Amino acid sequence: MRSCKPGVHEGDKNQQSWNCQKLGPRTPREWGSPTLYCFSVIRLTTYEAAIIKKQVSTDGGIGVFGCDKYDIFAAQGRGWMGDGPNGPVWTKNFVDAPVTRSIDNTAGNTPLFRNVWQAVKQARNWAVTEWTVKVDPDAVLFADRLRSHLKPHTGKAVFIQNCASDSLVQQGGVMMFGSVEAISHKAINKYFNGGGEQMCNNNNQYGEDRWLGECFKDLGVLPVTDVRVLGDKLCLPGIWNCGDGRAVYHYYKNVTSWMNCYSEGKGTTW
Secondary structure: OOOOOOEOOOOOOOOOOEOOOOOOOOOOOOOOOOOEEEEEEEOOOOHHHHHHHHHHHOOOOOHHHHOOEEEEEEOOOOOEEEEEOOEEEEOEEOOOOOOEEOOOOOEEOHHHHHHHHHHHHHHOHHHHOOEEEEEOOOEEEOHHHHHHHHHHHOOOOEEEEOEEOOOOHHHOOEEOOOOEEEEEHHHHHHHHHOOHHHHOOOOOOOOHHHHHHHHHHHOOOEEEEOOOOEEEOOOEOOOOOOOOOOOEEEOOOOHHHHHHHHHHHHOOOO
8 A cells, every 4th residue: 555544444354453653665576587577668648558557456466567677668758557566656758759650561660669778778677687578558468477488598698589470471470579579688788788779770661579679680689489478469370368378468459358368368257
C-alpha cells in the first residue's frame, strides 16, 4: 500500500488494529534466474496505458512487472501507472520521432526506437540484469517461462530470433520480431558501449526490429533461433490459444482480450 491507515482494515483476519509504525523500506521480490530487465513503450492516451495499468495492479505485478527490473517509456509526458512490486511506477520520457512506412510495409519506426534505446541506456536498469527485454504493451508476457528459454544462453553475446515466416525472405525467413526482443547483457553492452549507437545509425527504411537485428549482426552479436518463445499471429505456425506454454503471446489490443489470454495461459478464469 502507498500509505497506512490506523485501525482495523476491512478483510483483516485477526481484526487487530494497525499502528502504522514504519518497520523499514519496502521489501522487493526475490530476483529470478536469469535476471530480467523488461520495458514497454506506450502512448499515454491510448489503450496501451490501460493495459499497463492492469498489468501493474494484477497478482502483485504481471507482464513486464513480473521481471526483476522494469520501465515504461512514453514520449507524451509523465504518466502514473500504479504501484508496482518495486514501488510507484511513472513513465519515463524519450524524444519522439515521426513514424513512416518501412520497405517491408511495416511501421517505419527506427528513428523513434533509436531514441527509446537512448532512454533505456540513461535509465541504467539494463546494467544490473543478465537480459534486457523489450515487450510491446499488447504482448502477454509470462516472465518465468521466458527465463527458461534464456537460461541456456545467459552470459553470451546473443539475441533471440523468435519468429519464422515465409514472407520474411529478405531475412532468411527468421527474425527477432518486435513484439518481444530479448537481448543478453553482453549484447546490449556492445550497442551502448561498443560503438553500436554510431555504427547502427542507419537503415531508417527498416522497421525497428529488422534494424536492431541487423545492427547486432554488424556488431558481431550472434542470433539464437527459438520460435517457441513467441506465439504471434504473424509468425509460423501462428497462435491458436494462449494455453500452449509459450512465454509471450501477441497481439491483444484491449484490457479484456489481454487479460483473457493471461488467464488462459495461467490456467485461471478472469
